[in-house]
């Protein structure tokens with residue numbers, strides 16, 4: 272055990288403010304003297320006891336429930352003491368103060384979970400899932416975080432890493448014992464193995480993409496010419512009058528975002544200034560901001576006034592790599608029918624924000640575009656850093672295939688090692704200290 276986490280940390284684990292009960296949590300390598308100082312007695316492991324919590328002069332700060340979880344059977348893997356007191360901030364602060372008099376220091380945000388990780392109680396994916404479980408905004412996001420916490424995501428990563436290890440053993444054996452007559456896999460079989468590992472990577476990457484949407488929300492930007500009905504659509508989708516709607520072109524100047532959900536899928540709907548050539552400094556700034564939002568979007572909905580034929584040629588360049596759907600609005604003023612049309616890669620929808628026609632099809636389209644299905648039994652929560660690491664591993668595996676083709680064992684071994692290392696970054700088996708610091712600092716206090 273390192274000095275870094277052998278000191279004692281303490282924090283209020285419940286949210287700030289008043290409530291029925293509040294919990295002060297203390298974790299350290301050796302809590303016996305702290306327990307004796309606070310409770311004037313010893314505790315049996317994991318047994319709740321209603322007793323006074325003492326100040327230095329023997330006076331009771333409060334009466335409450337104390338539970339001792341001796342190492343290693345605790346959340347952090349160290350000794351943990353939980354004090355359940357009455358939920359008054361003055362009491363919790365006095366208890367915290369008392370714990371510090373007895374040698375504890377204030378915990379950093381996420382430090383309890385960081386210790387659990389460092390003590391091998393959970394891997395990095397599971398630690399992140401705890402933060403996502405606390406912050407989840409839809410039931411599906413919560414269930415998916417629970418799946419990650421139970422190890423569904425880590426299990427896939429570990430099994431892929433295991434396949435890579437088995438392959439690396441073959442290649443390393445060939446390198447180390449090149450003079451000896453040992454049986455190793457031929458290049459064709461190795462390539463087949465790499466292909467199989469690549470397949471599992473790609474399937475997992477798709478699942479993880481959905482997990483990222485569940486955590487971060489699918490960002491759709493409403494863009495188009497002034498007066499086409501972008502703000503009206505934002506109001507329809509969010510079910511409230513968030514944006515100002517008028518018949519004056521150029522009404523919206525600023526970026527406006529509303530969080531919504533469709534069958535448990537979280538979305539950010541982003542309304543922007545109408546796109547047109549203009550010399551007006553405020554409107555130009557609005558258009559510049561619209562362009563920034565479009566570049567960051569998961570999908571852009573181009574809103575077109577179906578009653579104004581010139582409305583569909585936007586004379587502003589759109590980002591090339593973001594998928595687009597074309598939405599003809601105001602069909603109530605035309606003879607067009609509501610619904611969806613697909614031509615090649617381009618999806619066109621016909622709607623009216625005034626009558627609500629075509630909005631069900633639009634919601635369904637957004638779900639499908641995100642690859643989302645409502646049951647979500649196999650979705651686990653994931654983060655963008657996981658996607659990046661998976662993609663890095665895939666890239667190294669492609670390189671490995673190339674080296675396999677030219678029979679370069681040394682470079683093949685190196686590519687496979689790098690692929691395995693990229694996977695290790697996901698579960699925290701290979702992770703730089705500064706990245707760990709960043710991940711755990713995103714937690715709330717007391718967790």
Ligand SMILES: Nc1nc2c(ncn2[C@@H]2O[C@H](COP(=O)(O)OP(=O)(O)OP(=O)(O)O)[C@@H](O)[C@H]2O)c(=O)[nH]1
Pocket residue numbers: 496497498499500501502503504515516517518519520521522523524543544545546600601602603604622623624625626
């Ligand atoms: N008939 C009809 N009118 C609509 C529909 N949707 C929007 N409008 C009207 O079109 C006008 C412009 O609507 P907005 O939602 O403000 O349009 P916008 O695209 O946000 O406009 P800017 O903010 O100026 O870029 C308003 O008068 C709306 O009432 C529709 O489906 N049918």
Ligand SMILES: [Mg+2]
Pocket residue numbers: 501502503514515522523542543545
């Ligand atoms: Mg508007």
